[in-house]
Amino acid sequence: MARLNFNTSNVEKRENTYELLPAGWYIAQVSESDIVPLNSGNGQALKLTFDILSEQGRGRKVWARLNIQHTNPKAETIAQQQLRELCDSIGIVQMQDTVELHNKPVQVRVKIRKSEDPQYDDSNEIAGFKAVDGAAGAGSSMPPTSRPAPSSSPAPAAAAAPAAGGSTPPWAKK
Helix, strand or coil, rough: CCCCCHHHHHHHCCCCCCCCCCEEEEEEEEEEEEECCCCCCCEEEEEEEEECCCCCCCCEEEEEEEEEECCCCCHHHHHHHHHHHHHHHCCCCCCCCCHHEEEECCEEEEEEEECCCCCCCEEEEEEEEEEEHHHHHCCCCCHHHHHCCCCCCCCHHCCCCCCCCCCCCHHHHH
């Protein structure tokens, strides 16, 4: 037991609904990265924390674990392909340090992973990456509420299609 003088009235209550993000495309950026051993002992995973930048979900976090080194070659190949997709989406050809992934906006496809164990809740999982540049392109499957509105945009519809001869939004600049 430890003595602790704590008064809840001196601490602001945090607001978190603990609800899952709806499945869909969101603009996010890596805020933390680490290479960790797998619990199974079969290799190592690249653990990535993404901060959601889109209006819907802004400030929320989602995580990805890529089995970049694994005793199962198929698992390793899938993770390396996912890492390539992330790197391609943010313009990295050769990476020396995972910090190079940080603070670069990217679209992430969030899905809901159903828990197979009744002891655990369902969870969000990142299932894909693509460049933010594609967010405004025709045929984008990203819902309008998941696109951040540029601060100079006169109307939300302006984010849905590129303006002819218009300037590049801040998150699309490299």
